[in-house]
Each structure stands twice: as C-alpha cells, then as structure tokens.
Amino acid sequence: MGKFELTDLAEVMRSSVGVEEGVDLDGPIGEVEFTALGYDSLAMAEVISQINRRFGVQIPEEEAFDLLTPNAVVEAVSSRLVEAVR
Amino acid sequence: MNASAVGTDPVVTGIGVVAPTGIGVEAHWEAVLAGKSGITRIDRFDPACYPVRYAGQVTGFDVAANVPSRLVPQTDFWTQTSVAAARDALADAKIEPSALPEYSMGVMTAASSSGAEFGQHEMERLFTQGPAWVSTYQAVAWFFAATTGQLAIRHGMRGPAGVLCAEQAGGLDTLGHARRLIAQNADTRLLLTGGTDAPLCPYALLAQITNGKMSAVDDAATAYSPFSPEASGYLSGEGGAILILESRASAEERGITGYGSVSGYAAGMDPPPGSERPPALRRTIENALADAGLRPSDVDVVFADGAGVPHLDLAEAQAIEAVFGPAGVPVTVPKTLTGRLYAGGASLDVATALLALRDGVIPASGTVREAAAGYRIDLVCGGPRTQPLRTALVLARGHGGFTAALVVRRGEY
Numbered sequence: 001m002g003k004f005e006l007t008d009l010a011e012v013m014r015s016s017v018g019v020e021e022g023v024d025l026d027g028p029i030g031e032v033e034f035t036a037l038g039y040d041s042l043a044m045a046e047v048i049s050q051i052n053r054r055f056g057v058q059i060p061e062e063e064a065f066d067l068l069t070p071n072a073v074v075e076a077v078s079s080r081l082v083e084a085v086r
Numbered sequence: 087m088n089a090s091a092v093g094t095d096p097v098v099t100g101i102g103v104v105a106p107t108g109i110g111v112e113a114h115w116e117a118v119l120a121g122k123s124g125i126t127r128i129d130r131f132d133p134a135c136y137p138v139r140y141a142g143q144v145t146g147f148d149v150a151a152n153v154p155s156r157l158v159p160q161t162d163f164w165t166q167t168s169v170a171a172a173r174d175a176l177a178d179a180k181i182e183p184s185a186l187p188e189y190s191m192g193v194m195t196a197a198s199s200s201g202a203e204f205g206q207h208e209m210e211r212l213f214t215q216g217p218a219w220v221s222t223y224q225a226v227a228w229f230f231a232a233t234t235g236q237l238a239i240r241h242g243m244r245g246p247a248g249v250l251c252a253e254q255a256g257g258l259d260t261l262g263h264a265r266r267l268i269a270q271n272a273d274t275r276l277l278l279t280g281g282t283d284a285p286l287c288p289y290a291l292l293a294q295i296t297n298g299k300m301s302a303v304d305d306a307a308t309a310y311s312p313f314s315p316e317a318s319g320y321l322s323g324e325g326g327a328i329l330i331l332e333s334r335a336s337a338e339e340r341g342i343t344g345y346g347s348v349s350g351y352a353a354g355m356d357p358p359p360g361s362e363r364p365p366a367l368r369r370t371i372e373n374a375l376a377d378a379g380l381r382p383s384d385v386d387v388v389f390a391d392g393a394g395v396p397h398l399d400l401a402e403a404q405a406i407e408a409v410f411g412p413a414g415v416p417v418t419v420p421k422t423l424t425g426r427l428y429a430g431g432a433s434l435d436v437a438t439a440l441l442a443l444r445d446g447v448i449p450a451s452g453t454v455r456e457a458a459a460g461y462r463i464d465l466v467c468g469g470p471r472t473q474p475l476r477t478a479l480v481l482a483r484g485h486g487g488f489t490a491a492l493v494v495r496r497g498e499y
Contacts, residue, residue: 018155038156046159046222053218 004055004077006030009047009070016050017043030071041065051077056084096268097337097344098494100179100330101437102171104282106142106323106424110174114434115441118449119470123423125306125321125453130286137302138295140309141286142323142425157236160223162201163324164284165233167430171328172237172278179330180342181276183241190273192245193238194264195328196256196281198428198484201228202290209289237278237328245274253484254391255353257281257326257432258492262351264331275336280433282326294322297485299395307453310426312392312419313399313465315458320394326430327437345440349477350378350493357487366489367391367405371479374491375409380477382410385493387448389435389480390463392419394426402481403461412462416471422452432482436492439478443496447472 010025019025020038029037034044048064051057051073057080059067067073103110106124107117117124124142133139144167149158152170161169176183183191205228211219226232231249238247246267250259257280264277285294294300301319303309310321337344352373354366375382388410391402406417420438421427427434442448448471457465480492 017159018157020156021154042222042226043156049218049222 002081004074004081006070006074009073012050012054013039013047017046031069033068055081057081094334095347095349096265096331096333097347098329098440099332099337099342099344100175100177100181101345101440102174102178102328103434103437104144104147104167104171105325105327105427105430105434106144109144109147111178111437111441115438118420118423118438119447121423121450121452123306123453124323125310125423125425127306128286131288133291136291136295138291138300138321139304140306140321142321142325142423142427143286144325159221160227161232161236162204162227162284164199164201164282165227165236167282167284167325168195168233168237168328169240171282171326172241175278175328175330176241179332180340181330183243186275188242188244190245190275191241191243192264192267192274192277193234193243193247194260194267194277194279195234195237195249196260196429196433197230197233197249197251198253198256199283199285199290200230201232203284203287204228206287206289233281243278246271246277252488252490253486254426254428254431255482255484255488255490256429257436258351258480258482258490259353260433261329261331261348261436261492262353262490265348265351268331268333274333276330276332278328279331280327280329280436281429282324282328282433283428283430284324285322285428286324299393299485301394310394310422311454312390312394312422313403313451313457313461313463314454317394317396317399317458321425323425323427324430325424325434326427327433329433329437346443346494346496348492349495350374350380352377352491354489355487356489365401365405366487367402367481367483368408370489370491371405371409371481374479374493378493380493382414385410385415385477385479386473386475387439387442387478388415388417389439389478390417390419391481391483392421393483398483399461403463407462413464415464416448416466417463418448418466419451419454420449422454432480432490435480435482436494439480439494443475443478443494446475448475
C-alpha cells in the first residue's frame with residue numbers, strides 16, 4: 001500500500017463526506033482542527049472508516065476521536081502502514 | 087363569515103416545489119394547468135418483476151447543484167428534495183433566516199417513506215461486505231426526523247421542531263400543527279412545513295405494494311384514475327413541496343401578502359376495518375370548516391384525496407356530498423399527474439390549491455376524463471375551470487386511517 005499523505009486524506013474527505021463552502025483542503029490544513037474545517041465527530045467517524053477500508057489499516061473508533069488534526073490522522077495511518085510493511 | 091379569524095390566521099408566504107410535474111413552483115403549476123403528467127415507467131431500477139411498474143418520478147434534479155457537498159453523503163434523496171424546496175420557499179418568501187432570531191423559526195415536516203433508498207443501500211453493504219462498509223450516516227439519514235433536523239441545522243432554526251408521520255395526511259397535519267404553534271407563541275414568526283417523499287427503490291416499493299391498494303394496470307395514463315370508471319388503485323411518486331407558514335404579524339411587518347392563509351384544520355382517524363362506524367372524513371371536513379368559521383357554501387373548490395381505490399373513492403365522494411350536497415362544489419384531483427407522494431402529496435396539493443386561488447383557476451383532474459356514474463360530485467375534468475376563488479378545502483387520507491382537512495383562503499381581501 002505504501003505511503004499515506006495529506007493529499008490522500010484530503011481525497012478521502014472530499015469523496016466520502018464532502019467539503020464545506022469556503023474550505024480549501026489543498027491549503028495548509030495540517031495543523032487546523034477538523035472542527036474548524038467543518039467536520040464533526042460523525043464526519044470523522046466516516047472518514048476514518050473509509051481510510052480503514054481503502055488503505056487496509058484498523059484505526060479503532062475510540063482512537064479516531066482523539067485525532068483532532070489532519071497531521072494527526074496522517075501520522076496514525078502512516079505509522080500503521082510502516083508496521084504492516086515490517 | 088369570521089373576519090377576525092382571517093385577520094389573524096398565519097399565511098403561506100413562500101413555496102418550493104420539487105415534483106414529477108416539475109422543479110419550481112411555476113414549472114409545476116404550468117404542467118398542472120396543461121395536464122402534463124409526470125408519471126412514467128419506473129427507471130430508477132428495473133421494475134419488471136414488480137406488479138407496479140409506473141410512478142411519478144422527479145426528472146432533471148441535479149443533486150450536486152442543489153445540495154451542499156457536505157450534505158450529499160449524509161442524506162437520502164427524500165431529504166435532498168426537501169433541502170432544495172426549502173431553499174426555494176425561503177427565497178420565494180424573501181426570508182433570509184440568518185437575519186432573524188433563531189428561536190423565532192421552526193421546522194415541522196411530514197415523513198412517510200423516510201430514507202428508504204439510503205437504508206436499502208447500506209443494508210446491501212452490510213450483508214454483502216460487512217459492518218465496516220456501512221456508512222456512518224446511516225445513523226442519521228434514514229429516520230423520519232432526518233429532513234426536519236437537516237433543515238433546522240442548515241437554516242439555523244431553533245424554534246419548535248418536529249416530524250409528523252401520517253402517510254398521505256401528514257402534509258396537512260404539518261400546516262395545522264404549525265398554525266397552532268404560531269397561535270400559541272407570539273415569538274414564533276414562521277415554520278418550514280410540508281414535506282417531500284422518495285419511495286422509489288425496490289425495498290420501498292415492495293413495502294407499499296403490501297397495502298393492496300396499488301394499481302397493476304400497465305398503462306401510465308390510466309393506472310391511477312381516482313373517481314373514474316377505470317379506477318384500479320393508485321401509483322406513488324416522489325417529491326412534494328415545502329411551504330413557509332408565517333405569522334400574520336410577521337408577514338405584515340415585512341409587507342408580504344403571501345399566497346393565502348391557513349384558516350382551518352382538523353384531523354380524524356378512521357374506525358378499525360369491519361366497524362359499523364362511518365369513516366372519519368365527513369366529520370373531519372365539518373370540523374375543519376367549523377375551525378375556520380365557514381359554512382360549506384363558502385368553499386369554492388375541494389382538492390380531493392383521490393385514493394384511486396373504488397370503495398375509498400366512493401367513501402370520499404359520499405363525505406363530500408354529505409357536506410356540500412350533490413355536485414355542490416367543484417372537486418379536483420390534480421395528483422393524478424404525480425401519483426400519491428405520501429409525505430409530499432398533501433403538501434403539494436396545498437401548494438397547488440394556493441396557486442389556484444392566486445390565479446382564479448381550478449386545475450382539472452389530470453388524466454381522469456370523467457367521474458364514474460354513482461359519484462355525485464362535480465369533478466373538474468377535461469381542462470381548467472376559470473372562476474373567482476377565495477377558499478379551498480384540501481383533503482388527505484393516509485393508509486391506516488389518518489384523515490385530515492385544511493382550509494386555505496386567498497391572501498388579498
């Protein structure tokens with residue numbers, strides 16, 4: 001599967017839960033909290049569920065709710081992909 | 087008769103329509119006046135293996151253009167049509183919700199099929215791919231209150247909110263209930279009322295067929311022909327209307343006349359099958375007229391429920407005759423052009439009735455050519471009838487015995 005980057009996350013968000021008007025997912029969003037980007041916990045549950053399916057990782061729901069920024073999600077997914085490769 | 091009632095009754099100041107007859111109030115109205123039917127062979131899925139193969143389908147509805155991208159994956163087509171209709175109704179009423187106190191606005195919609203197609207899709211994923219593949223939004227998309235909730239969130243309306251489930255009667259109930267809420271709370275300026283429906287997926291159609299009232303006739307033009315010698319049951323359809331019901335004080339303050347007032351309402355429930363007691367419709371009509379302070383002779387036109395099932399048509403014709411006398415009032419059933427839209431059905435009928443009052447023209451009963459012998463009602467057929475109109479009575483009956491009647495009166499006096 002390889003790497004998981006911010007652009008991968010943005011693609012999942014765009015295709016699975018949509019984008020609020022005025023929000024640019026291609027901008028510098030790494031450290032912006034999801035709530036500020038217009039994504040509530042339900043939206044994030046769906047995003048994490050889609051990532052789990054598409055990238056073959058298993059981030060549990062409880063952990064998903066602690067991932068407050070895009071960078072945190074990228075790190076959580078990337079570290080699991082690295083483990084899977086080892 | 088009761089001038090004070092008219093003077094304080096809330097008014098419908100905005101209408102949004104998404105229906106098989108057209109998207110937008112005027113497109114719908116033009117199609118209704120022209121007798122242009124929106125009933126076609128179902129193309130959402132292959133209906134070949136179902137006894138019912140025709141329905142009123144909404145065509146040309148661009149979801150991406152009408153629904154914000156964040157809402158699309160969270161909502162069934164039912165809610166999506168309501169989102170578009172509510173936006174149009176607010177624009178029609180010249181209301182910018184963000185400029186009004188959020189607790190002064192509420193939402194009261196009808197629901198019937200609710201998010202059946204969304205639910206079916208997720209059930210399919212559950213059974214074929216597993217629980218991890220079910221959308222998180224299944225939690226909020228399918229259930230009856232989804233549309234009311236999404237509209238309240240979208241427009242920042244934190245006042246009275248609810249959803250009424252009474253099959254085809256629900257649309258009238260939302261207006262009756264909203265009228266009462268406005269009368270009770272001086273702070274309540276307006277509510278989004280009415281509703282839409284989206285019953286055209288295999289699961290939803292199958293559920294409808296079990297009521298035994300649908301038409302299996304293999305002809306789009308005659309399958310749903312209430313009061314007609316050819317009556318064989320009904321067809322269903324999708325879409326409906328959202329209406330803004332606004333307090334008289336608020337509308338006057340804004341200098342808006344509106345389409346007309348909601349001046350009377352009553353609800354009733356039929357006795358159980360096999361009972362000796364009569365159906366609730368006659369009593370419900372009489373109660374609605376009493377609520378409006380009107381006599382039967384004050385009513386200029388009746389928009390009938392038009393079940394399309396002979397014994398139910400007869401019961402309706404008899405109730406109308408009992409109140410108004412033989413052929414005592416023009417009766418029309420324009421819903422033959424859309425099918426019965428359940429939560430959207432009576433909502434759209436109220437919209438159509440208000441447009442009829444506005445233009446002084448009674449639309450014909452769509453594809454129905456004549457009333458069958460034995461129905462002593464003045465069924466408007468063959469073309470619209472132009473005459474001055476002040477007061478319309480809209481009737482609705484929902485499967486299970488739900489009955490409602492609503493009186494609307496023209497806005498300019």
